[in-house]
Amino acid sequence: MQALPGFRDFLPSDCAARNYIFARWRDVARRCGFVEWDGPVLEPTDLYQKKSGPEIVTQLFNFTDKGEREVAMRPELTPTLARVVAAHEREFRKPLKWFSIGQFFRYEKQQRGRLREHFQLNCDIIGETALAADIELVALCIDIVRAFGFTEKDFVVRISDREFWTEFLRSQKVAPERWDEILQVIDKFGREPREKTTEKLGQLADPVLRILSEGGKSEKLDQLVDGLRARGLADFVDVDVRVVRGLAYYTGIVFEVFDRAGKFRAIAGGGRYDNLIEQLSDGAVSIPALGFAMGDVVLGELIRETASAREAMQKATAAEQKIDIYIVIAKEERRADALAQIQKLRDRGYRVDYPLAPDKVAKQFQTAEQLGAGIAILFGDEWPQVKVKTLATREEVLVLHDEIITRVANLL
Structure with missing residues (x-):
């Protein structure tokens, strides 16, 4: 018998590599003042539908349990985080700086960099609207990737701002109910034929394509880069307004991490989601938040493909096993x-x-x-x-x- 498609066996060497990744995730997060938490691996299916719509069910490992409840193996952590924060936020001083390392499951076609199960680091800051929180989160993400021996020559954090685009759409007198549709088109720019993008954008095609070609100006993004420059991290980021993150719940700064060579899927991604906790708590709690996730699959592939990072991992795991x-x-x-x-x-x-x-x-x-x-x-x-x-x-x-x-x- 073999493991199910998209699932992995972890032999001792695989466990050693996994623990190496976990240890660096945990070490850097703690150095930056984040504390560890976790939630259940099984949640009500409704929790994910409330965040992502009924279509999410096709991507879930879901079933009816023996108590006749509709449940699902968690595909992500943010809905659980929103539920927990809504229930317990009064117990903690703000802002919360939390991280978690857990296993997640998605029923989708397996391909390079994407399996049906993976481990994932989630880092979130809850209860802070200041741009300093966005700078701190991006800096943490950079430092975590650096912990594996990667430099500014190996990876880049592409940063953007959803508000840049919503302000543009407002200036073009686009109805708010169409914003998500337009942002989805922008998010797919470069992955779809230009003609298809032009057709979907209609009258917005010329100004949008001009911005995508020439770049956009954003004072907020300039301030974010200046904040990272003060930490010596500006060389790790590029302002790229083509990054909007396809998920509708993002409200401000968004970012994605890629290898410079462009061989792999995104290493990490995240941004600000100030309205999500209020949405998922049915208005019970309104609190700003931002976060990112980094999976072990793409990161592991990048480590194995990069000689210096691979050798560092092999040396560390060999020492740990002695x-x-x-x-x-x-x-x-x-x-x-x-x-x-x-x-x-x-x-x-x-x-x-x-x-x-x-x-x-x-x-x-x-x-x-x-x-x-x-x-x-x-x-x-x-x-x-x-x-x-x-x-x-x-x-x-x-x-x-x-x-x-x-x-x-x-x-x-």
Whole structure:
């Protein structure tokens, strides 16, 4: 039997790579003052329909549970975040700076960079309208990608502002009910034939295509870039008004992260969604918010395709998988003594392994090397002394068994 289409098995090396990504996500988010939270993997289907409309059901793993409730495996985190914030926002000082690392599911055609399950980092700032929050969020996103060894030559954050376009549409006297339709067309610019875009835009085609070709001016975006420049991060961003994010709930600054070579799908994306929590809470709570998401699939592909990032990951995962000590049991009558010492060493936090069954001494030392052990301790004819061998230098010394802990502390 095989895994279902679009789902992955995680062998030890895959788990090590996944944990490497998680660790850097978590480390950078915490350095920036974000705290971790999570929600349930199963939610009422209505929660996602309320945000994305009834058509979202075709992309969900949904079913009727044994309590006759319509439920779905979560395809994203934002609706859950809105529900939780609406219920608990009075319990926390604002702004909230929250992050989460979880698994998500979408029933859609699998392709490069998009599977039916993936892990995703979500970072959100709740309760702040100032542009400083947008700058902080974009800076966090840049720092997270940098944590994997990527530079401004490897990736770019394309930033835009939905308000730039809504102001333009207002100046063109376009009815507000058509704004989302027009923004969807702009969002697909470059992915559809120009003739089709022109046809969809109608009388707006000339001014819109002129802006898309020449760029647009936005004081807010200039201020955002200046804020990033003050942090030394301006070289990582490009103002690109073609980025509008196709999701209707965005209300302000939006951004997407791409590799400079253009080989992959977006690495991350997000923006400001000031009205969504009010919408999803049926007006119970009105609070501004902004956030972004970064998946493990595209990021993992980019790491594997980039030699320096791949080597950094391999070095880090190899170091993480190494053990500290391997116990060589040369005489089986010493196994009980060895196990007693193994427990003491493990209790002190050392990573210790040993042969579960009798084996040749040479093979045990070979296993110690393969596991990356720093030292090997041999229990044999020397008892009550044991032989402590530093594997990197091949240096050996005899130590009384009750002095092992002290000796190990000096060597590791």
